[in-house]
Amino acid sequence: MSDHDVAAALRPRTLEWAGRYLETGERIVRAETLHGGITAEVRRLTISTRDGGSRDLVLRTFVDAEHAEEGLLREAETLTLLTKTRVPAPELVAVDPSAAHCEYPSLLMTHLAGRPLLDDAGVAARIPLLARHLVAIHDVRPARRPARYVTWTTADTVVTPRGADPATWAAAVDLIRAPDPACQGRFLHRDFHPGNVLFDGAQAGSQPLRLTGVVDWVGASWGPADLDVAHCCTNLALLHGPAWGLRFARAYEEAGGELAAAADERRYWLVRDALAFSEDVRLVVPAWRKAGRPELTAEGVEERLAAYVAALLEARG
Structure with missing residues (x-):
């Protein structure tokens, strides 16, 4: 995915905001929509690292949801709390609950391996x-x-x-x-x-x-x-x-x-x-x-x- 494609997938202010939380020399090279959400847009961001590898982050954006600020503040506090427990949850990277920096209220967090399983088998x-x-x-x-x-x-x-x-x-x-x-x-x-x-x-x-x-x-x-x-x-x-x-x-x-x-x-x-x-x-x-x-x-x-x-x-x- 080119820089142009990433820019098209992510809103400009949101892309600039997320970039603030990358390491020096890193950049977002891919934005993939994750399905299953109802109230928020969820995207996996692939980050190109300085050593030629990659890592992923997850961006949640509330485009049209009531109480988004309250919910994101609560989620940010909860993710911080859960780092000290045995509950497997993402780690908070950044949050913009009032859309002060992004087009819409957003939260950036680490990406966890795995996927939801909804099929009958298993x-x-x-x-x-x-x-x-x-x-x-x-x-x-x-x-x-x-x-x-x-x-x-x-x-x-x-x-x-x-x-x-x-x-x-x-x-x-x-x-x-x-x-x-x-x-x-x-x-x-x-x-x-x-x-x-x-x-x-x-x-x-x-x-x-x-x-x-x-x-x-x-x-x-x-x-x-x-x-x-x-x-x-x-x-x-x-x-x-x-x-x-x-x-x-x-x-x-x-x-x-x-x-x-x-x-x-x-x-x-x-x-x-x-x-x-x-x-x-x-x-x-x-x-x-x-x-x-x-x-x-x-x-x-x-x-x-x-x-x-x-x-x-x-x-x-």
Whole structure:
């Protein structure tokens, strides 16, 4: 890629800003769009080094997102915090949360090996790794607590999928009308799901599968572990089928994680997160298709969502 091509891929002020954080003699020689994001543009920047080699950085740019400044400040603080933990996360290089130097709010960080794995093959091997790393996230004890968690839906904004049983969805909506259960707070990723997790190695063979990184920390917050678990459960249920969502909650506990003691409280968080997806399915599915699941359709995922919510309610008692 020529300098002209790099300049065309990156906005001029952003390119100049990122260049300030390179070593003497280095330059950006390639900018590759990474798929899977919904609210931000994510690009891998290849840097030509003085010794003739190369290294990579990752640039996140929020072009049209509310609360970008708050989110990027939170992510920058979180990446700094996580360097002292066993959670594999990128290292912060620079942040411009208010777009003082870039065209849009941006964050520059180190690049981690690996890629998201969203295909059905190998999901059974990935679930224990996801569970163990989520437990590690919840074990983080920051000196200063992040902001309190935010739920992403209300009983009045839930959208009933076409073909879903109205009575089942009415019961699910009634369930989340109750106040959030009291909980023991934990450090949360708040958007932990397979699309924000990187894997390296083979799922079978001589190279063991490794979880190499957890990315996208703009939602880091403080709240119930059940909320992070529920979000990953819903994603797994929609990507691979309802049974996989239910299985992840068990895997989390098997990995040493602690969920709400009462079954009704655990169900509350699972149902609340699932209902939040009713509003966003048609935003999420295109990102999944670009990330390697072209066979998924909004209609098919809505069918899985309806089946998953029904399974959660059938598990009563």
